[in-house]
Amino acid sequence: MNQNLQQQTQSLPQLKDNENSQIKIGDVTLKSCVMLAPMAGITDLPYRQLIRRFSSNSLLTTEMISSEMLMQNRKDGNKILENLENEFPLSYQISGHKPHMMATAAKKLMDLERKPSIIDINMGCPVRKVVCGGDGSALMRTPQIACDIVKAVKDAVDIPVTVKFRLGYTVSEINFKEFASLMQESGADAMTIHCRTRSQMYSGVADWQAIAGIKKYISVPVYANGDITSPQKAKECLEITGVDGIAIGRGTLGSPDLIHRIEHYLLTGELIEEADIQTKIKWAKEHIDAEVALRGEKNAIPFMRKFYPYYIKGVQNAAATRGTLMSATDYKTIIDELDKISQMF
Ligand SMILES: Cc1cc2nc3c(=O)[nH]c(=O)nc-3n(C[C@H](O)[C@H](O)[C@H](O)COP(=O)(O)O)c2cc1C
Incomplete structure (x- = not known):
């Protein structure tokens, strides 16, 4: 803390x-x-x-x-x-x-x-x-x-x-x-x-x-x-x-x-600090993997779009990243983009 x-x-x-x-x-x-x-x-x-x-x-x-x-x-x-x-x-x-x-x-x-x-x-x-x-x-x-x-x-x-x-x-x-x-x-x-x-x-x-x-x-x-x-x-x-x-x-x-x-x-009465961006990105990736396992990649990719803005909240100049994540149609592009953000911090 x-x-x-x-x-x-x-x-x-x-x-x-x-x-x-x-x-x-x-x-x-x-x-x-x-x-x-x-x-x-x-x-x-x-x-x-x-x-x-x-x-x-x-x-x-x-x-x-x-x-x-x-x-x-x-x-x-x-x-x-x-x-x-x-x-x-x-x-x-x-x-x-x-x-x-x-x-x-x-x-x-x-x-x-x-x-x-x-x-x-x-x-x-x-x-x-x-x-x-x-x-x-x-x-x-x-x-x-x-x-x-x-x-x-x-x-x-x-x-x-x-x-x-x-x-x-x-x-x-x-x-x-x-x-x-x-x-x-x-x-x-x-x-x-x-x-x-x-x-x-x-x-x-x-x-x-x-x-x-x-x-x-x-x-x-x-x-x-x-x-x-x-x-x-x-x-x-x-x-x-x-x-x-x-x-x-x-x-x-x-x-x-x-x-x-x-x-x-x-x-x-103790506050636990909010997670950092790397941790949030790790959670996002785990979330994607679980959705792919449940729904298959084709359905999971569009389904996950609503969650990305929350996982990357606070990232400076996130517009381009958000755009990539929202328009990506395959798993690898999304994971690569998330890894890219994670490495920026
Ligand atoms: C995307 C979304 C879906 C929701 N779906 C339901 C639902 O299925 N059943 C329900 O009772 N409330 C639903 N709600 C309302 C939430 O349970 C909650 O009452 C509302 O978001 C206010 O609480 P919050 O400020 O903590 O989000 C939904 C809210 C959102 C944003």
Whole structure:
């Protein structure tokens, strides 16, 4: 740890012990209060493996899996369902708006060789195509259907069921308080709240303050989510909201060790320095290799493009490099370019 970071650490209040870090969701005990937030097209098996390498206790989450796709037994669904033993505790997130279909989808997941630890229900996705079908955050406008989904999924499986939603649909429809109570009454074992409305999509700043006080009336674990990008922000978010845990999404891009660094900081008050560029490039290469192994080179090369800007963030004059990485169509060009950057430092 460098001198600067050490000084910052000493001026911050220290946690007494790890009393705040255990969370019980139904009969699943988590030894960490930090979880990976689900991200479609991101939190696949290779990505979760990268996170797990650093954090052995955090709750990991799959990408959103459409209940309709699960019903159709589509071939492209197989990859999204794959898991490895070391990933557990692992939550599978499903989406949809038909209670019976969601229940059947959840049951199907129970047939996996290694069944989920938890089923999470997506009630927060803001994407137009999703909400137009009545799924994702559209469910915040149809709370009765949302309740029926939770009850149906609870009846269908014998593992904990959680929900993830937003503050409301629009700023004039903020209903997370009533919604959270309804979810709890319907049997939800925990909930994650992305502190934005649907109409904000991902813009503006997540309003952690909005959910402060929620633990006065919600007894199941609550996770705060949105804009937690550093150990200090994680602590600040927990302090402001007073909730049980935090879910981290985009902050992990290019920083698969972030959840570990947060966990360490919450437990010890010590900051672990962010990785240098060589290390990040090493992670990027390992990520590519794992995606090639999962999807084959043809699919993995375009799939990986969204990740490069994060792995090479902070590289001076990175435009040309980024251009090469984004346009490359073969594995060797990408690895050579990454090696070139690594050697510059
Ligand atoms: C690319 C991308 C994909 C996402 N996919 C999902 C998803 O499948 N299910 C879900 O509940 N939320 C999804 N989210 C939302 C995140 O889980 C999280 O709520 C949001 O990004 C705010 O948290 P953050 O600031 O830590 O990223 C997605 C977000 C991004 C950026």
